[in-house]
Amino acid sequence: MKTAEALAQRRWYVVDAQGKILGRMATEIARVLRGKHKPVFTPNVDAGDFVIVINARGVKLSGKKLDKKVYYRHTEYPGGIRERTAAKMLAEKPEELVRLAVKGMLPKNRLSRKLVTKLKVYPDAQHPHDAQKPQPLVIEA
DSSP states (O other): OOOHHHHOOOOEEEEEOTTOBHHHHHHHHHHHHHTTTSTTOOTTSOOOOEEEEEOGGGOBOOTTHHHHOEEEEEOSSTTOEEEEEHHHHHHHOHHHHHHHHHHHTSOSSHHHHHHGGGEEEOSSSOOSOGGGOOEEOOOOO
């Protein structure tokens, strides 16, 4: 009997983030990364697909999240907590904003750390994955 991981045919999907709401887009991407759209889904097996996100710079945040949402990180030195608003992250590192949103919607375990590596995010429309022939993943705005 073959395992679900052996049966899993890895597909590549491309998502255009231009004009999409970040949270709604991130939930669909997390679903595809986990493989919940497949009939062979098992919670402890990586049966998901690869996802390429292009135009991350054009993503939208609903409400006042652009100014009010704050992302924290720590430098590991005493007093080294740093904070950035979502607007500043969108201007400086839009790919990090999308990656953190998707990562937050995955379960917190070893498998999800493996799943995050299958997410490729780019700030504009160019990506180096044309050889994989990615299919468009339709996400409603």
